[in-house]
Amino acid sequence: MAAGAASGGSATTDTYKEARTWLLMPAWVTLSFLILAPVLLMLVYSFLTKEFRGGVVWEFSLSAYDQFFFDRGLFGDEPAKIEWTYITIFWRSIWQAGAATLLSFLIGFPTAYFIATQPERVRPMWVFLITIPYWVNLLIRTVSMKFLLRDQGPLNDFLISTGLIDSPLHIVNTNFAVQLGLFYSYLPFMVLPIYAAVERYNFTLSEAAADLYATKMTILRRVLLPAVKPGVIAGCILVFVPSMGSFLAPDLLGGAKNFMIGSLIEEQFKGNAGNWPFGAAASMILLTMVLIILLIFARQQAKAEKET
Amino acid sequence: MSDTSQIAIDVRDAVKRYGDFTALKRISLSIMDNEFFTLLGPSGCGKTTLLRMIAGFEDVTEGAIFLYGDEIENLPPNKRPVNTVFQNYALFPHMTILDNVGFGLEMRGASKSEARRKAGEMLELVQLSQFSARKPSQLSGGQQQRVALARALAPKPKVLLLDEPLSALDLKLRKAMQLELKHLQRETGITFIFVTHDQEEALTMSDRIAVMSAGEMQQLGTPNDIYERPHNKFVADFIGETNLLEVSVDAVHEGRATCHLGGGHELTCNAVTGIGVGSKVHMSVRPERLFTSDAPVEAESLKGKVVENVFIGTDISTIVNLDDGPQFTIRTSNSDRGNKRIFDQGAEVFVNMELGAARLLVD
Structure with missing residues (x-):
């Protein structure tokens, strides 16, 4: 559209230009105040010195980043060693978010496929049903999940009553509980883009593949998945990115041992015990990581789109 | 060479119902080996349904279908040695032309290199060798049509099914493709079952034509029979x-x-x-x-x-x-x-x- 307007006659180009400047204003204002400004603020804070009761002292310092990567002992006078605590938390975050994304894909893809293959009239109803639980606040949903999964919760009661297990499964306070929580929090973000892609899929392609002696698994792998790849990639980004920075699910379902980067950052800004520059530095590191991962995905996406 | 009097496809009392609607009312017909056979009729007459039943995309409600004596109506499409040229070609958009044509060969157990070599030969047959590295979207409609044909012929099916393959082409190209298809059928000796609503196309290409209407066969015969000796009002009116x-x-x-x-x-x-x-x-x-x-x-x-x-x-x-x-x-x-x-x-x-x-x- 924009290209069409720009390549129009020279007499109208100026009018368009002016109109475009004004029409884009709200978007620019929103972008600069709600995204650019907070990020810049974080960037600045991450290079300041911490105040002991929260807040910052306006004095340049690299200590926040230093603290993230290096251990200099309790009083900061020992030789620097690599600090593994935060790197481990970081690594766990990537891993947990990745596992949650995989889980969402494994459940979300068949769900999306199911909805897309329903008669056209009932598809909106299925989409609506998928989104209903998400009208409830995330905190309440996560707490409910903890209640469902705990040792004396309904899930374990049910499994014990059926005789499948003798003693309750310890699900809460494990990595798996966090993955479940993240999966449940962001599942629709996986289902919806894949649904949109499968809905546009030309099912004759599956017939053509079957006609050419492909099995169902081969059709899925060689024909359907490549065709809906852009939707899958979009779904993965939409689940992975918020999962990375999430703190509700890890806090409530993971317990102290299964700390994720989101919780670490949250801690730094909560109450008096916090360390604002450190929290800001961790945020910047998270942002950088996410951007790198997004860039890789975006490249894949562009490639997938060029191919179709 | 197989006996020319051999029956390639034998449809016996085939019925197709969708709920209360009967799409095909007890059709029986025998299609001979090495024959160019056309199912002709207006849209909704059941010709495509019958073709899809032979390919295996539709269940047979009643009746049986035999392929060179083997009963096939309960086999899934990937177990039937027939291939289809689809109306809108259904080329795999993310694969090159060469990989499209080689797909069936690969699925039948050929190695990737073997499949590519044979696919290359097929592309030569339809004169598209220079496009083998391209994606389907980079080809014209007529070229895509020929790729679809090469892809379906590459695994050497016993019967080739063609579902209105020329309907998306312009008149000139369609006329040229009609002759090309006819020659291809003669050269390969494969039985062709061709579905069309275009009576002129049917008369030009076919050895025999089955005229269908409202789920029933109206007349079966050579183009000359059907044109000169129409059996009923529908056939006389529909043909010519x-x-x-x-x-x-x-x-x-x-x-x-x-x-x-x-x-x-x-x-x-x-x-x-x-x-x-x-x-x-x-x-x-x-x-x-x-x-x-x-x-x-x-x-x-x-x-x-x-x-x-x-x-x-x-x-x-x-x-x-x-x-x-x-x-x-x-x-x-x-x-x-x-x-x-x-x-x-x-x-x-x-x-x-x-x-x-x-x-x-x-x-």
């Missing part, structure tokens, strides 16, 4: 142009029926069993079997007046109103104009035909 008139039968004698049209005109038609004296039926006579003259020439001559002459390139179409009677359309080939006169509008003329040119039809 014809004069379709209501007549009442006055007498039947030795294969000829004496009938009268409106306005007291009398005409002798070829009789059909089952049509007796007193019945009101339709008769058909092809416009090119008629000619005009200023005096009766043939035994069958009807008096009328020229309403209009329409020039249509190769032919001239003359519309004549019989005195107090029905209207006839007469076609005169432009090359015939020396022998056959074209009369001006308003001229009194006789419409002549040979005995037997007019045929009675079952409804």
Whole structure:
């Protein structure tokens, strides 16, 4: 559209230009105040010195980043060693978010496929049903999940009553509980883009593949998945990115041992015990990581789109 | 070489129902080995349903389908040694042309390199070798069509199914492809089952045609049979142009029926069993079997007046109103104009035909 307007006659180009400047204003204002400004603020804070009761002292310092990567002992006078605590938390975050994304894909893809293959009239109803639980606040949903999964919760009661297990499964306070929580929090973000892609899929392609002696698994792998790849990639980004920075699910379902980067950052800004520059530095590191991962995905996406 | 009298596809009492709707009402037909067979009919007549049942995309509600003697109606599509050329080609958009054509070979167990080599040969056959590295979207409609054909032929199917493959092409290209398909069928010796709603296409290409309507087979025969000896009103009307008139039968004698049209005109038609004296039926006579003259020439001559002459390139179409009677359309080939006169509008003329040119039809 924009290209069409720009390549129009020279007499109208100026009018368009002016109109475009004004029409884009709200978007620019929103972008600069709600995204650019907070990020810049974080960037600045991450290079300041911490105040002991929260807040910052306006004095340049690299200590926040230093603290993230290096251990200099309790009083900061020992030789620097690599600090593994935060790197481990970081690594766990990537891993947990990745596992949650995989889980969402494994459940979300068949769900999306199911909805897309329903008669056209009932598809909106299925989409609506998928989104209903998400009208409830995330905190309440996560707490409910903890209640469902705990040792004396309904899930374990049910499994014990059926005789499948003798003693309750310890699900809460494990990595798996966090993955479940993240999966449940962001599942629709996986289902919806894949649904949109499968809905546009030309099912004759599956017939053509079957006609050419492909099995169902081969059709899925060689024909359907490549065709809906852009939707899958979009779904993965939409689940992975918020999962990375999430703190509700890890806090409530993971317990102290299964700390994720989101919780670490949250801690730094909560109450008096916090360390604002450190929290800001961790945020910047998270942002950088996410951007790198997004860039890789975006490249894949562009490639997938060029191919179709 | 297999015996030419062998039956390639045998459809026995095949019925297809969707809930209350019957798409196919007990069809039986045998398609011979090495035959170019066409299923012809208007949209919704069940021809595509029948084709999809042979391919395995639709279940058979009742009846059986045999492929060279093997019962196949319960096999999934990937277990049937038949391949399909789809109406909109259904080329895999993310694969190169070469990999598209090689797909079936690979699925049948050929190695990637082997599949590519054979796919390359197929592309040579359809003269698209230079495009093998491209994606389908980079090809024109006609080229995509040929790729679809090469892809379906590459695994050497026993029968090739073609679902209106030419309908998306423009007229010139379609004509060229009709001949190319016909030659390809001769060269490969593979049985072709071709679905189309275009009667001209069917007449041009087929060894035999099954004309279908409303889930039933109306007539099965060679193009010549179907054109010259249509069995019923539907076939006469659907295939080619014809004069379709209501007549009442006055007498039947030795294969000829004496009938009268409106306005007291009398005409002798070829009789059909089952049509007796007193019945009101339709008769058909092809416009090119008629000619005009200023005096009766043939035994069958009807008096009328020229309403209009329409020039249509190769032919001239003359519309004549019989005195107090029905209207006839007469076609005169432009090359015939020396022998056959074209009369001006308003001229009194006789419409002549040979005995037997007019045929009675079952409804």
